[in-house]
Amino acid sequence: MPAAARTIARPAQFDRTSQHRRAMLAKIQIARKDLAMDEDDYRQIVFDKTGRTSLKEASEADLAQVLDVMKAKGFKPIARAGKVAAAQHPMARKARALWISLYHLGEVHNPSEQALEAFACRQLKCDKLVWARQSDAFRLIEALKSWAVRSGWTQHNRATQKPLYPIERQASLCEAILVKLKAAGHVPQDWALHDAMWKLCGEENAREHSWSAEDYARLAQQLGAKLREMGGAT
Template sequence: MRNAMLAKVHIARKELALDEETYRAILKRITGQDSAKGLRDHQLDQVLTEFRRLGWKPAKAALPAPAARDPQSQMIRGLWIELGKAGQLVDRSEKALRAWIENQVGKSDLRFCDAAQKRQLIEQLKRWSARVGIDVG
């Protein structure tokens, strides 16, 4: 948490276009210290509160991209989940699925795969499932 707060202090400083002297004066006034490096969490919070008072608006966290919901993508996820339930995956997460997809077809997400690439992924997952004794029908 401390590192994230420290990063926010530096981002706010940059976005407020504070020169070195002004930045250090604010730190000194708020915390009694002229460097953010040694500040405790509550002091960093005080500095961030002051930056907000001065007009800094923290950026909102980016929402994750929506997952592909077409039938082929759902089938790929379903097969992936079945392999995970059968203990065939070290990591069953969406992130691991995306890494596998990139390794197989060179795309970073199902949203970027065309129908032929999705068919290829489905066939690979079906063959994998058959090898390990999972009946996918």
Template structure:
């Protein structure tokens, strides 16, 4: 690599870091985006082409090289982080085709009636549910995302269990992966069991097959 190429690469890395800061991304979301867009959860190990794809993705989410006055950052509150994490989780399940912030914003607008994740505070009238005439917007968005995930989670858990059994029969599981498998298979999933327990089982099954989500950082 020539000195000029090294300098360009370093500039790309710095730009990704600036974008991460400006967009207010937490570490799990950031790593998931690196993996999804650039093909590697580690920026230092990523190809230049991958970095450029990551930067293009950040630009599509609103990142600007020269931030103009009045531009909004991504919300960084706990509710916003949870909504964003669920959105990426749904993309991993194959339920969401477009994991971008723009697509998430459109979803939040439809469900909560606001045009930005950071404005989910407050309540929204729910005419279809007399028991909850007004519901917290963030709670409403999170609840609908979890219900959406439950349309896909049970089937994916069955598929992952089959993969874990096959890998176990082949002697391919490490002690750590065996421990995750034991946790997953030890948690019964009756029809009335909700999202959180399904998610716990799914997380451990993913770890058991060596594909934790979000990917672990180096």
């Protein structure tokens, strides 16, 4: 057997040094914004401390010196005790939406950013979600989707097996929560979503008009609150 064929793939390794470097670069940009520093002044500091006009090739020691200058100019990093800065890249926003939806479904008991951060870091083997590689997004998102499916929240069209459109997923979420409420005996078995919309959200004539994404989001929140109130969450 050729040597290449005998090679066992090694699991992906996260470069913690690279993660720390990205965090330092992000902090420099925050400092630059906080100090309202113009382009010329910023470039001069970078050149004075690194000998370059860009931080692209700067070492961590160089980055630390740039940060020291900015601190001397008045930049004060804010330490938020007990709080986790929310990651804002596309992967994080999608994961956050799924996390909150699973909270409404009664599967997630703590909807906080800290709880999502802990779950994401376990899945992605990283120190902070904000440092995670976008190329690894599928692992976090698929883990959350699999959890959703196990909990009765359909993610695909049963006939075509194609992923549901966003508004269809929201409707499916509402249906899944309603099923749990019925199973626990908290609402009548003959309730449809329009009954829940009227009786829980006060939306009159809900059967007679098409629903928006905001309508489904509001209903999911109300159904989730009812599920937790009645002790139907798992």
